[in-house]
Amino acid sequence: MTSAPQVLGATGPFMFNPLGWTMDLFAEAGFSGVEVLFSHSAETRDSDKICNFAREAGLSVPVVHGPYMLFLRNVFSANYVEKSRRALELADEVGASTLVAHAPLRWERAHADWARSDAADEAAERHLCFAMENLYPLWGLPFSSVVQPDELSAFRHVVFDTSHFAVTGVDLFEAWHALRDRVVHLHVSNNLGNGKDSHAPLDTGILPIDRFLAHVGRSGYRGTLTLELDIRPYADDRDELVRFLSSERERAQRWLRGELPAPGEPRDPDAVRLADELALDETGVGVPSTDRTPAPSGHAPPGSN
Numbered sequence: 001m002t003s004a005p006q007v008l009g010a011t012g013p014f015m016f017n018p019l020g021w022t023m024d025l026f027a028e029a030g031f032s033g034v035e036v037l038f039s040h041s042a043e044t045r046d047s048d049k050i051c052n053f054a055r056e057a058g059l060s061v062p063v064v065h066g067p068y069m070l071f072l073r074n075v076f077s078a079n080y081v082e083k084s085r086r087a088l089e090l091a092d093e094v095g096a097s098t099l100v101a102h103a104p105l106r107w108e109r110a111h112a113d114w115a116r117s118d119a120a121d122e123a124a125e126r127h128l129c130f131a132m133e134n135l136y137p138l139w140g141l142p143f144s145s146v147v148q149p150d151e152l153s154a155f156r157h158v159v160f161d162t163s164h165f166a167v168t169g170v171d172l173f174e175a176w177h178a179l180r181d182r183v184v185h186l187h188v189s190n191n192l193g194n195g196k197d198s199h200a201p202l203d204t205g206i207l208p209i210d211r212f213l214a215h216v217g218r219s220g221y222r223g224t225l226t227l228e229l230d231i232r233p234y235a236d237d238r239d240e241l242v243r244f245l246s247s248e249r250e251r252a253q254r255w256l257r258g259e260l261p262a263p264g265e266p267r268d269p270d271a272v273r274l275a276d277e278l279a280l281d282e283t284g285v286g287v288p289s290t291d292r293t294p295a296p297s298g299h300a301p302p303g304s305n
Contacts, residue, residue, distance in 0.1 A: 004217070007252050008063060008226040009245065010187075011044070012037040019043045019050065023057040025238070029245035033060035035100070035226040038067045038087060040075060047093035063185055063224050064091045068102035080104050080111035084119060084130070092126040098185050098224065099123065100159050101132050103146035120156040129184050133159035136167035136197060149175045158182040162207055163199055163228070166191035172212045176219070186225040188213070188252065199230040201244075202251050203261070213255035227252060 009026035011019065011034055019041065026034050036050055043049045054061050066087035067075035076086040084101060091099045101119070104111035115132070123130035132146055132155040147168055152158050160183045165175055176183075190205030192198040202209045216225075227248055234241040 003222060004253070004256055005186075005221055005223055005225045006033055006060075006062065007031065007249055007256075008224055009034045009249075010037070010065075010226050010228045011035065012039075012065060013229070013231050015039045015041060015044070020053040020056070023053045023059055025242060026245065027057040027059055029242045030249055031059065031245070033062055033224075035063040035065055035224075036061055036094070036096075037065040038075065038090060039072055045075075045090060047090055050094050061094050061096055063098045063100060063226065064094060064096045065100040066102070080108060081114050084115070085122070088123055088126055088128060088130065091128055096128065098129045098131050098157070098159075100185065100187075101130055102135060103132055103151075116154050129157040131155075131157040131159045131184050133187065134161050134164050134168070134170075136164045149178045152179055153182065156182065157184045159185045159187060161187040161228075162209065162212065163187070163189045163191045163197050166193070166205075166207055167195060167197055172207065173215065176212070176215065180219060180221070183221070184223050186216070186223070187228045188225055189228050189230075199228050201229065202227075202248055202255075210255045210260050213252060214258045214260055217256040217258055225252070225256075 009029070009031045011022050014022040014025070015037060019036075020043075023034060034054070036044060038044050043053075050061060064087070066084060067073075068083070076083045084099075087099055087101075101115070103115060115130075119130040132152060134149070134152055135147055137147060146152055146155075149170060158179050160175070160179060162172060164187075165172055188202070188209065189198075190200040190202055190207050190209050192200050192204075193206035198205070227245075229245075229248060231241060231244070234244050
C-alpha cells in the first residue's frame with residue numbers, strides 16, 4: 001500500500017527563533033518532518049546541528065530551502081550558481097532529497113541557463129532533486145524568470161506553490177495537470193486575493209484548497225508537501241501556535257484523503273479571524289470577507305492580482 005504525501009512544517013516563518021525550539025514546536029503539533037530554510041542563522045547552515053535537532057524532536061528533514069530570497073541574497077554567496085552548489089552540498093549532508101530553488105532574475109541569463117541545463121544533473125550526482133519553485137510578479141512586473149507553468153516546464157523537478165499561483169492568476173487545476181509529472185514538492189496555503197503572497201489559513205481565502213488537495217491525493221501524488229502559513233498573530237502564544245499548526249496539518253491530511261467539508265459547513269472561526277488580521281495591508285485597509293469567497297475554479301477572481 002502506498003503512503004500518503006508527507007505534510008511538513010516550514011521553519012522559514014520561525015527564522016528568528018532557535019531551530020531546536022522550532023523543531024520541537026512542530027513535533028508537538030504532530031508533524032513528522034520539516035522543511036528547513038537555510039538562512040542568516042548559523043545553526044540553519046550547520047548540518048550536524050540540523051540533524052541533531054531533528055533527531056531529538058523525532059522529525060525527518062526530507063526537504064530544504066535554499067537562501068534565494070532577496071533578504072538572504074548574500075547567504076553562502078551572492079553568485080547564483082555558487083549559492084546553489086553550496087546549498088546542494090549542505091542538503092546532501094543533511095540527508096534531504098529535495099532542494100527548493102528560486103529562479104534567477106530575468107536579466108541573469110547565464111545563471112538561468114545553468115539552472116535549466118546543469119543544475120538537475122549536478123543535484124542527481126548527490127541523489128537530490130534541484131526543484132524549481134514558481135514565483136509571482138512584483139508590482140505587476142515578472143522579475144523572476146519562472147512565474148508561469150510553461151516556464152516551470154523547462155525544469156526536471158518542480159515545486160508547486162499555491163499562493164504564488166494565486167497572485168499570478170493561474171488556475172491551480174490547470175497548472176497541476178500541466179506540471180504533475182514534474183512536481184516533487186508543494187508549498188500549500190490559501191491566499192486573500194489582495195495581490196500579495198498572504199499565506200492564509202487553508203480554509204480561508206480565494207483558493208479551493210480543499211478540492212485541490214483532494215485532487216492531488218486522487219492523482220496518486222506521494223511526494224512531500226509543506227504548509228507555508230503566516231503565523232504572526234500567534235507568535236506570542238506557543239500553546240495557540242501549536243493548536244493552529246496542528247489544526248492546519250490535520251485539515252490538510254483530511255483533504256488529501258478526500259474528506260472534504262460538507263456543503264454549507266461553516267469555516268473555522270479562528271481561521272477567519274486570523275485572515276481578517278492578515279488582510280490588513282500597509283495602509284490598514286482590509287479585504288472584506290465577502291471578497292474572499294473561494295472562486296469556483298482554481299482561479300483567483302478577476303482583479304485580485
